Amino acid sequence: MSIVDGNPNVDTTVFYNASNENNLLYPDKFHQWQTRNNFKSYRQIGRFSDNEIAEHLPVDKDKTVVLIGGPDKMGSHWIKALKQMGIERSQIYYEKFSW
Structure with a gap:
């Protein structure tokens, strides 16, 4: 979290998963980051598949x-x-x- 806060000009994508809704922490912080043009996040209950991650990797x-x-x-x-x-x-x- 401190890396995202400390580097607001860096293109950033966060994949964040938890076992249940109560474990998805810092919703206010994610909402704040979402207002940046260079920030994307994918948050979900349960694990991400390898394909879900691969789809969002940059070409370069x-x-x-x-x-x-x-x-x-x-x-x-x-x-x-x-x-x-x-x-x-x-x-x-x-x-x-x-x-």
Whole structure:
């Protein structure tokens, strides 16, 4: 969240999922960010499929940076999937956390 706040001029897309509605945190912050022309977010209950993510990746992947935060198993999955989608490992940053 601090990266999105601190970089208002950077094109940003956020994929945010939770197991239930109560776990989709910071609705006011997402609403505020949505007013920016260079911000998109996809929020949903349940996991995103690999295809859902792949559809929204930029064509020019060379300048793409991916930040992942979540449980170890999720991080491992997305690192592998993103590499298969053409994102270099050096462009992927992962922060492990769990509730």
